[in-house]
Amino acid sequence: MDRSEAHQHLELVGKILSRTESRIEYVPSLFIVWGFAAAISDIVWQVSSSAFRAGTGAPPSNLMWLAGAAFVIAVVNQILVVRRMQSADRRSLKGQQIGRMFGATFGTAMILAYGAPQIFHGWAGPTMFNAAAAIALWFIAQQGDRRAGVATGVMIASILAAAWYEPLRGYILAAGWIVGYAGLGVAYAMPRRNG
Amino acid sequence: MVTPVLVLPTPCRVAMDELLLSKLRLSVVAELLTCEWATFADLTRATGATVGNLGAHIGKLIEAGYIDEEKRFVGRRPQTRYRLTASGRSAFANHVQALQKLLEGTPSS
Numbered sequence: 647m648d649r650s651e652a653h654q655h656l657e658l659v660g661k662i663l664s665r666t667e668s669r670i671e672y673v674p675s676l677f678i679v680w681g682f683a684a685a686i687s688d689i690v691w692q693v694s695s696s697a698f699r700a701g702t703g704a705p706p707s708n709l710m711w712l713a714g715a716a717f718v719i720a721v722v723n724q725i726l727v728v729r730r731m732q733s734a735d736r737r738s739l740k741g742q743q744i745g746r747m748f749g750a751t752f753g754t755a756m757i758l759a760y761g762a763p764q765i766f767h768g769w770a771g772p773t774m775f776n777a778a779a780a781i782a783l784w785f786i787a788q789q790g791d792r793r794a795g796v797a798t799g800v801m802i803a804s805i806l807a808a809a810w811y812e813p814l815r816g817y818i819l820a821a822g823w824i825v826g827y828a829g830l831g832v833a834y835a836m837p838r839r840n841g
Numbered sequence: 842m843v844t845p846v847l848v849l850p851t852p853c854r855v856a857m858d859e860l861l862l863s864k865l866r867l868s869v870v871a872e873l874l875t876c877e878w879a880t881f882a883d884l885t886r887a888t889g890a891t892v893g894n895l896g897a898h899i900g901k902l903i904e905a906g907y908i909d910e911e912k913r914f915v916g917r918r919p920q921t922r923y924r925l926t927a928s929g930r931s932a933f934a935n936h937v938q939a940l941q942k943l944l945e946g947t948p949s950s
Contacts, residue, residue: 733915735883
């Protein structure tokens, strides 16, 4: 092999790696559906909390049903997406790492929020999910995704704002989910629609 | 497993992986480098090779232990997919290093 041939081979490898490394397939529906499901859950939590404080009893039952339905839709969508990904033609190592990161972050938040209510009581549980989302989105941002960086900022800002505006805490956390998390899903869906 | 090595005459005395001297085999390994796995159909699309040609080259990579093959059914459709092994990853890294050394004109140790 001469030098020009070696140069051609290295150029070929460089082209393939730059194409495949930037090819991470995010599934917009995962962000959109989970974002809205979490937001609805926060809103229901806020309504319940306000009703409890005002002494007017439980929140409307249709609101509870809506939260339950949103959670079921999100889980079903998650199962369908995972099944589709398993039969896909290619799965990137980065995509696999991101999936594991999301699983670990939200899994930990879920175990702590539901398993240790003595420590994470009141708004600590719902807030922890916003924090988990911020950490997971930051991991995507580290792959060079600026939109995920902005979404991370939105999730963190929602926690800080919720800390200072106690009467609207649930609505602010919900806004974080809609703008930061579902909004990122919409942003991921945009290039596909245009391209 | 013995890796086939091509030693070039001085001054460019660089140890290269003979299997990866083929552009198509090098492309397949490079395609699999950032993948958990890729199907035969995906590799055909990515490399632009014909099915027969790609199959023959993939066979050599499997024989050398550079890639693993897995056959399965997705619904009723058969699917063959491949992943890079640790020895394939290491062979690729050494080969690219050898190519870079050849370009720099420094003999390998």
